[in-house]
Each structure stands twice: as structure tokens, then as C-alpha cells.
């Protein structure tokens with residue numbers, strides 16, 4: 001019997017609007033606070049860093065935001081992305097569950113990140129900005145922004161976490177190919193970088209440190225703004241093209257997911273896939289579990305605290321109400337570089353606190369085993385981050401098998417691993433280790449958060 005494997009949309013099915021879940025949340029997120037005074041800040045406080053249009057989106061309570069035609073034109077380079085039914089993986093697992101995955105690795109940068117990089121570069125260009133600074137962990141965000149800045153004639157200056165800079169030279173070269181300048185972070189170019197290097201000359205860096213550097217440069221240079229690849233509301237908003245397409249594709253398949261799964265770094269690809277589905281849960285009362293999967297070595301959702309905390313290590317950004325391990329937490333050198341962030345997006349944090357979504361953690365050995373099984377079954381080699389979603393999809397498929405019930409599982413294969421073969425090599429040669437934080441390590445990191453607790 002022939003079975004449909006790939007569900008493909010046409011260019012006219014690319015969404016015309018982004019979905020803003022804030023409009024439908026039962027409890028609205030708490031406001032950001034000024035880093036010094038701890039008083040709520042208005043949109044104008046963000047103006048030195050971001051163009052006005054993105055700030056409006058950041059605080060918007062409208063359910064839908066129009067996607068500019070110029071952005072949709074560029075989306076056509078890789079959107080709509082395909083959605084697959086993983087028949088061969090189902091067979092290998094001998095599960096009654098139906099497993100689908102949305103594949104974002106077809107973008108030029110190989111992940112979901114260009115979905116937001118393109119509109120961010122576009123709004124900066126529209127408002128006369130000449131240069132954008134940013135940080136990057138594994139290099140996916142840096143390469144996405146380099147790609148997007150190039151399309152709109154903007155300069156792009158990237159602070160890349162030292163450990164990834166050393167492990168992933170090809171990501172850096174991709175950024176250079178699209179015309180960006182890349183510095184290893186911590187660097188000697190900023191006060192923030194020099195401060196960290198004085199304390200620890202061998203610092204492997206972290207996303208929090210690299211953010212401090214990129215923000216400092218944007219705040220102190222003319223015609224320069226800053227862009228973030230995750231966490232913020234407008235970033236999560238832009239990613240909702242993913243889930244809106246997936247809803248159309250699941251309709252083509254005659255299915256609706258019982259469980260939606262995505263890896264979790266700061267929340268953007270999780271939000272991108274799950275928020276349009278969660279709209280049906282919040283607005284129409286549909287049953288749906290949305291599960292965020294984080295690394296066991298950076299478990300802010302499952303073992304962190306819900307507190308106001310800084311987005312960066314040095315403490316320059318506004319304070320955001322989120323699940324966090326503390327802004328000074330430096331994660332172990334696991335290979336899923338894109339998941340090494342101490343905090344979580346405000347929207348996702350509030351949804352977790354309200355029990356509307358779930359979070360689980362997975363150890364990196366389990367995730368690589370899952371990713372390799374997936375590659376053997378389906379062909380695509382997932383990014384190490386995406387392996388976290390694969391691992392949870394496999395867990396759920398095994399539960400379905402034990403319970404003898406069919407379930408429909410959809411996960412986000414948010415990027416390919418073609419630039420990440422050094423991480424796979426580490427796994428094959430036995431150099432990847434199980435890594436779990438002790439409660440004492442978590443307590444010590446969280447104790448350094450110096451903002452008042454948020455009442456329940």
C-alpha cells in the first residue's frame with residue numbers, strides 16, 4: 001500500500017500574518033523591569049537597541065501581525081517547508097503512534113532562525129540602521145542574521161561563543177561568506193569581554209557573555225542596533241509561520257497532533273511550532289500537549305526558578321520574568337550549543353507556570369542515540385539541538401507502544417546537523433559524556449540572582 005510521506009504546500013500558502021499568543025493567554029506576562037531601578041519600563045527604554053517596529057511587536061497584544069510583502073518574498077526562498085510522516089522511524093520503533101516532523105533545515109542557514117532574521121533585518125533597514133550586532137552560540141543564529149543582513153545591505157558584527165568558535169569553524173566561514181565579521185567571545189573589544197577575561201582567561205564563553213558584548217557595542221555606536229535570535233516576544237512571533245504551515249499540512253494528512261514537541265534553547269522554535277496549535281487549545285478548547293525538551297545540563301525549565309533575571313551575564317539588559325538558572329550560570333560544554341542559555345522566553349515561561357505547556361530534560365547521550373536512529377530511518381542528520389525533540393518523540397512513541405494506543409506526535413526538526421559532525425564524531429569516539437547537574441550546583445547558581453521573588 002502506498003502511503004503519503006511528504007506534505008508540501010505552495011508559495012501562496014505561506015502565512016500572511018504572524019500569530020501573537022499574548023492575545024489569548026489567560027495570564028498576561030509580567031512587564032520587564034529596569035535593570036537599575038527595578039521599576040517597570042516602557043517601550044521607549046528599548047529604543048537604543050531595537051527599531052521601533054520590533055518594539056511595537058514586542059509589547060503588542062493584537063492576535064495577528066501582518067507580514068510585510070518584502071519579507072514574504074524572501075520567505076519564498078525556502079518556505080513553505082515540508083512536513084513529513086516518519087513511516088520508517090515508526091516501523092523501526094514498532095509503535096502504533098503516528099510520528100510527523102516539520103523540517104526547518106531547508107532554509108539557507110539550515111535552521112528555523114532565518115524566519116526571524118529576515119524580518120529583523122528588514123525593519124532595521126526600513127528605519128535607517130547601518131549595522132547590526134549580535135551573539136551566536138552554535139553559529140546558527142549568526143549565520144541566519146549574516147544571510148539576512150546581506151539581503152538588505154546591512155553590516156553584521158557577530159560575537160560567537162568561544163567554545164563554538166573553536167569547534168565549528170565552518171559556521172564561522174558561512175557567516176563570512178554572507179559578509180559578516182565574526183569575533184570569538186569573550187573578546188578584548190568590549191568592557192564586558194575584558195571583564196570576563198580578567199576573571200577567567202580561558203573562559204569558554206556563554207550566550208549570556210556574548211549578548212553582553214553585542215549589546216554594549218550596539219548601545220555605544222551610532223547607527224548600530226542589536227538583534228536577538230530567541231527569547232524575546234517578537235522573535236517567537238516571527239517563528240509562528242512554522243506552526244501555521246504545519247496546521248495546514250496536518251489537515252492535508254487528515255490528522256491533528258495529540259503531542260507537539262520541540263527542543264528548547266530560549267523558546268523560539270518551540271513557540272514557532274506550538275503556539276499556532278496552542279491557539280486551538282486556548283481558544284477552541286482542543287486537547288493538546290506541547291512539550292519543550294531541554295538538555296539535562298542546562299535545565300532552566302525543569303529545575304530552574306521563576307524569577308526576574310537578566311538576559312545577559314553582566315546585567316545590562318532589562319529584567320525579564322522567566323524560568324532561569326541565574327544569569328551568571330555557565331553551562332557545561334555540551335555540543336548542542338544552541339541550547340546553552342541560562343533563561344527562557346517570557347511567553348513560554350508564563351505558559352509553563354500556568355500549566356499550559358510541559359517541559360522535560362534529556363541527557364546528551366540519549367539525544368545522540370535518538371538522532372542517529374532517526375538519521376538511519378529517515379535520512380536527514382539532525383542538528384544536535386533537534387536531537388532533543390527526536391529523543392522525546394521516541395519516548396512518547398515507546399509509551400504509546402507499551403500502552404497499546406495510537407497517538408499522533410508532531411515534532412520540530414528545526415535544523416540539520418551537516419555543520420555539526422564534530423559533535424557526532426565526539427559521540428562515536430566515546431568522548432560525549434552523560435552530564436547532570438547536582439542540586440548543589442543549581443542552588444549555587446540560583447542563589448546569585450539578586451531580584452526579589454515573584455509572589456505565586
Ligand SMILES: *Cc1c(COP(=O)(O)O)cnc(C)c1O
Nearest residue numbers: 140230265266267268269385415
Ligand atoms: C538556535 C537553535 C535552537 C535553540 O533556540 P530556540 O530559540 O529555543 O529555538 C534549537 N535548534 C536549532 C537548530 C537552533 O538553531
